[in-house]
Amino acid sequence: MSSWYIDDEAAFNGVPSRAVYPDVKNNSKLPVMALRTKFLFFLLLINTFLVAQQHRIVGYLPYQRVSMLDKIQIDKLTHLCIAFANPDEQGYLSAGGSDLREVVRRAHQDSVKVLISLAGGAMKPEWEDAWKRLLTPWNRRAFIQKILLFVQVNELDGVDVDLEWKQINHHYSGFILELREALSAQGKLMTAALPGTTRYKHLSEEAMLSFDFINLMAYDLTGPWTAGRPGPHSPYAMAISSLTYWKNQGMPADKLVLGIPLYGWDFSDANRVTSVYYGTLVATNPAYAHVDQVGKIYYNGIVTTIAKTELAKEQAGGIMLWELGKDAFNEYSLLSTVYETVHGSGAPTPREMLVDSRMPGGPLADGVALSPAITGLPFSEGMHRLASAGFQEEDKMNEWGTEVFSLGIEVLPNPFRDSLKITNNEKNALQLVLTDIKGRPLYETTLRPNSTISWETASFPPGHYIFSAMRGDKQASKRLIKM
Incomplete structure (x- = not known):
């Protein structure tokens, strides 16, 4: 009785070249049962690959912190956003004059995609004026070509648009759609950083859906603008409400990347509310890595970070960290916490202890x-x-x-x-x-x-x-x- 055979080369025709699949010798002939087993294994690998791709880990790195690259575990990211590049009067982009090619090269060695983040929440007046002029229909085409040139010269994988609030005008969506078309023609990504629970009125549905994914800034609920009302600036409840809000706006869950802050706000002096790096807090006392509040300082520690990452695994397309230079570069790293939670390796088991929540002391010890x-x-x-x-x-x-x-x-x-x-x-x-x-x-x-x-x-x-x-x-x- 003869066996049926199938040409394995034809069976795998059309499989993406980057996919990992069973080692099948060229021109070999396999029994149907053996091929079926290998094919099922192949599907399992593809499914694993797709699931991993859905759980993005996006990190922002200001160009001023490029010198810290050796401390940052870039290999634990899927996407690195370099912040920020802004245009001059003619529309030529610059990231503070920094040479980004070494950062891009090192990230690419770890298969991390690198995007340039445009604009930012704190721009110089001349940048604001340039953006206002360059977004207009009669200027945007030439400007987009200069953006593409910047991407090509620096061998970037795409563009992250971080125009915020008053910079979002009636020309914004038209600019986004034209930029999308130009980037797609070159196989590049386009993402955005958007508020956790606000959709700008000039962000059309078509423009919103054109982003490959959006990074939700689910933080700064409190800050210097709420000096008289101190409290958590990025609670877990805000993460839930942010994801719910954008899903209700029609954004697919797998395009939502939940933002986690690597900093806190210190309300110890109501007249001068200041930002505090997570890494600085942990250096003061490593025990602070496991809590969300020290006195009147509010931030996200390891426990909350794990909870938010688990939430994103179930209900979103990934986690974003702002920003990498504020992390702890040791076993208390929140980037490592996110990575270990995404990949199931778990966080280190902490020892338990009990404290009185009414502890007296200075700003780092009064609760x-x-x-x-x-x-x-x-x-x-x-x-x-x-x-x-x-x-x-x-x-x-x-x-x-x-x-x-x-x-x-x-x-x-x-x-x-x-x-x-x-x-x-x-x-x-x-x-x-x-x-x-x-x-x-x-x-x-x-x-x-x-x-x-x-x-x-x-x-x-x-x-x-x-x-x-x-x-x-x-x-x-x-x-x-x-x-």
Whole structure:
């Protein structure tokens, strides 16, 4: 009985040249079953490739920080946006006179696409005047040709348009559509940075949909403009509302890239609200990497960054970071946190400790808090967790000048399988919460003093879980592992 054979070269005809597929020798003949197995494996690889492509990691790097390139893990990005280039009176672009070709070369070595970001939120008056003139129908064609020239000379992969607010006039959408046509003809990308919950009235639907993706600036809810009303400037709730807003505007979810700030706002002096780098905060005390608030400084730490990245994995097309020079260039890097969350490698497991949320002290020590808004945790107000990595308890006391609290509670076993046994050895009742790693509540109850409760966990999938116990202003949290 003879076997059926199929020409493998014909079977894979039309497959993109960059795709990875099984090693099939030229002109070989494979039995149908063997080829079917290889073809299914090929489809699996293609699907993995497409899923990875959907989860973009976009980082902005101001041209002034090009010298920091050796510190930044460019290989953990999918797209690098160099900020910003602006035109002179004739429309010729310049990024502060910087030579971008070395940055582009190094990024391309790691298969990272590089875009030039145009305009920016803080432009010189002469740049504003130039943009206003160059967007007009009678000037834009020549200007677009000069943009293309800049892209070609610097071997860039596309253009990111970051015109904002008063620079968005009735000529904006026409300019965007013409730029789109010109870039598409050369196989280049076109993206934009847009506010989290505002669509400019001069951004038409056609222009909006012409972007390959948009970077949502889901931050600056508070800042110097709200000096009398300090608070989180980029809470988790804002991430949700930003994605919801743009989906309701008709933007496909896979074209939405959620922005995360690598900086915070310091409201310690209401007369002078200042920006603080995340990296600077962590250098002051590495424990600050795991919280969202230190005194009157509000920012995003590792826990919130993980939560937002998980949200983007489920409901958007990626994460954007503004900006890379403000990150911590060590194990507390938020870029690394995003990368590890996207690729499933997980963040380092922190040790738990308990602090009084009313700690006295200076601007870096008068309260440390994890925002209750993060991932929808059902924690009461004042329930503040501080997770730290590898510090000695006495070091924490010396740095903060305050005592470290503990609660008399036992959670066994850890790792666990079918059940958890929790014993409250306190003289007071404790509020207990068990969540998954995304912050979704699984159990929540109040445990009476000197009593024990068991939670059934046999149906839980293997992985990490967070157990928290609270009494008044004090909370202890512990990471548990389900085997």
